[in-house]
Amino acid sequence: MKTISVKGMSCQHCVNAVNKALSGIDGLSNVQVSLDKGQASFQEDKPVDMDVIKQAVQEAGYQVEDS
Numbered sequence: 072m073k074t075i076s077v078k079g080m081s082c083q084h085c086v087n088a089v090n091k092a093l094s095g096i097d098g099l100s101n102v103q104v105s106l107d108k109g110q111a112s113f114q115e116d117k118p119v120d121m122d123v124i125k126q127a128v129q130e131a132g133y134q135v136e137d138s
Contacts, residue, residue, distance in 0.1 A: 080104075089128060097117075
């Protein structure tokens with residue numbers, strides 16, 4: 072599992088939006104988003120460029136924080 076920090080989530084709608092954005096990326100599975108932790112975790116079934124992940128989260132209206 073890989074975990075990223077997501078900035079800007081404030082409610083369950085936000086969690087659902089980030090989950091949907093990440094679940095739509097080919098190669099990612101088992102997406103779990105935590106509002107309390109401000110994180111999203113997922114399994115990479117095949118390599119996915121981090122820029123693709125960041126762009127999907129940004130298009131949903133949120134930011135990936137660099138760790």
